[in-house]
Amino acid sequence: MKHIKIWQEHPILEVNNLTVVRGNYVAVDRVSFQIFPGSNTAIIGPNGAGKSTLIQAILGLIPFQAGEVKFLGRNINQLGKRCQALGYIPQKLNFERNFPITVGELISLGLPKSWFFNRKKRKTAVQSALVKVRLENQAKQPIGTLSGGELKRVLLAYCLVIPRQLLILDEALAEVDAKGEAEFSELLKNLQQDQGFAVLQISHDLDMVSRNCDRVLCLNRHICCQGEPSKTLSSENLEKVYGSSLTRYFHSC
Numbered sequence: 001m002k003h004i005k006i007w008q009e010h011p012i013l014e015v016n017n018l019t020v021v022r023g024n025y026v027a028v029d030r031v032s033f034q035i036f037p038g039s040n041t042a043i044i045g046p047n048g049a050g051k052s053t054l055i056q057a058i059l060g061l062i063p064f065q066a067g068e069v070k071f072l073g074r075n076i077n078q079l080g081k082r083c084q085a086l087g088y089i090p091q092k093l094n095f096e097r098n099f100p101i102t103v104g105e106l107i108s109l110g111l112p113k114s115w116f117f118n119r120k121k122r123k124t125a126v127q128s129a130l131v132k133v134r135l136e137n138q139a140k141q142p143i144g145t146l147s148g149g150e151l152k153r154v155l156l157a158y159c160l161v162i163p164r165q166l167l168i169l170d171e172a173l174a175e176v177d178a179k180g181e182a183e184f185s186e187l188l189k190n191l192q193q194d195q196g197f198a199v200l201q202i203s204h205d206l207d208m209v210s211r212n213c214d215r216v217l218c219l220n221r222h223i224c225c226q227g228e229p230s231k232t233l234s235s236e237n238l239e240k241v242y243g244s245s246l247t248r249y250f251h252s253c
Contacts, residue, residue: 010036010073011034011035011036012035012036012037012071012072012165012166012198013034013035013058013069013070013071013166013198013200014034014035014068014069014070014071015031015032015033015034015058015067015068015069016032016067016068016069016070017030017031017032017066017067017068018030018031018032018054018057018058018064018066018067018068018069019031019064019065019066019067020050020053020054020057020062020063020064020065021065022053026221027050027053027221028050028053028054028057028064028221028222029050029221029222030066030067030222031054031067031219031222031223032067032223033217033223033226035166035198035200036198037165037196037198038192038196038197038198039198039199039214039215040189040192040198040199040201040212040213040214040215041198041199041200041201041213041214041215041216041217042201042202042203042209042213042215042216042217042229043055043200043201043202043203043216043217043219044202044203044204044206044209044216044217044218044219044241045218045219045220045224045241045242046220046241046242046243049219049220049221049241050219050220050221051170051171051202051219052091052170052171052202054219055168055170055200055202056170057069058076058168059076059086059088059168060076060077071085071086071166072085072165084112084162084164085163085164085165085166086164086165086166086167086168087158087159087160087164087166087167087168087197088159088167088168088169088170089152089155089156089159089167089168089169089170089172090170090172091170091171091172091174091175091202092174092175093151093155095143095144096144097144098144099143099144100142101142101143102139102140102141102142102143103130103135103138103139103140103141103142103143103146103154104123104126104127104130104139104140106143106154106158107126107129107130107154107157107158107161108122108125108126108161109158110129110158110159110161110162111125111126111161111162112162125161125162126139126157126161127139128161129157129158129160129161130157132156132157132160132191133153133154133156133157133160133187133191134153134187135150135153135154135157138150147180148175148176148177148180149176149177149179149180149181149183149184150180152172152173152176152180152184153183153184153187155172156184156187156188156191160191160195163195163197164197165197165198166197166198166199166200167188167197167198167199167200167201168199168200168201169199169200169201169202170202171202171203171204172184172201173185173203173205174204181205181208185208185212188212189212199213201213206233206238209229209233210229210230210233213229214228214229215227215228215229216228216229216232216233218232218237218238218240218241219241220240220241220242224237224240224241225237225240225241
């Protein structure tokens with residue numbers, strides 16, 4: 001039975017007046033928004049707009065100079081076990097291609113430490129995650145032999161090997177070809193409908209955002225506009241965000 005999206009009163013992620021300064025440059029300027037359960041929100045904007053900086057600050061990977069970030073009602077730096085409800089797929093995964101780790105072993109790293117000594121439980125969870133991303137026969141494949149699209153699906157399986165409430169994707173499909181991008185986007189959409197987790201993703205593909213997302217944040221250091229894609233992705237709003245690069249960005253996919 002598929003999950004029925006229900007907008008709840010309380011957000012799972014709250015970003016309030018977040019400001020990030022890098023050197024003497026204000027990369028993110030007083031950004032505020034909320035993410036609700038079951039929603040799919042895209043962050044769009046030109047290169048250098050602060051999109052990845054915003055994501056990294058939300059995740060606690062870099063410091064921020066003002067504002068606050070709350071996940072499930074708690075400060076992002078005080079999550080404890082609640083951190084397990086949050087999954088993250090980076091833009092790039094830098095690793096040695098010859099590193100001796102298989103797909104199944106990588107996914108198992110996403111399991112709680114308490115599962116370490118229960119081999120059967122670990123194997124079942126990993127295989128279930130691989131089935132979700134349509135890679136059920138590749139548990140023993142070395143990760144260095146995967147295509148770009150397959151690697152992103154493995155990272156998605158890593159995120160979903162235990163239940164999550166929010167997945168954050170930092171341009172996760174930047175190095176994936178058009179076919180792999182379409183397959184991943186459709187897979188993510190179906191899994192979200194089935195499991196009900198929320199998604200916050202950076203994307204340059206405005207067509208995908210229009211098709212799959214129910215909310216969009218237009219960022220150029222600050223939030224220029226936000227709302228439903230059908231209303232927010234107007235020519236006027238896009239020109240505010242992208243300026244003279246509007247046409248190039250609108251048609252990139």
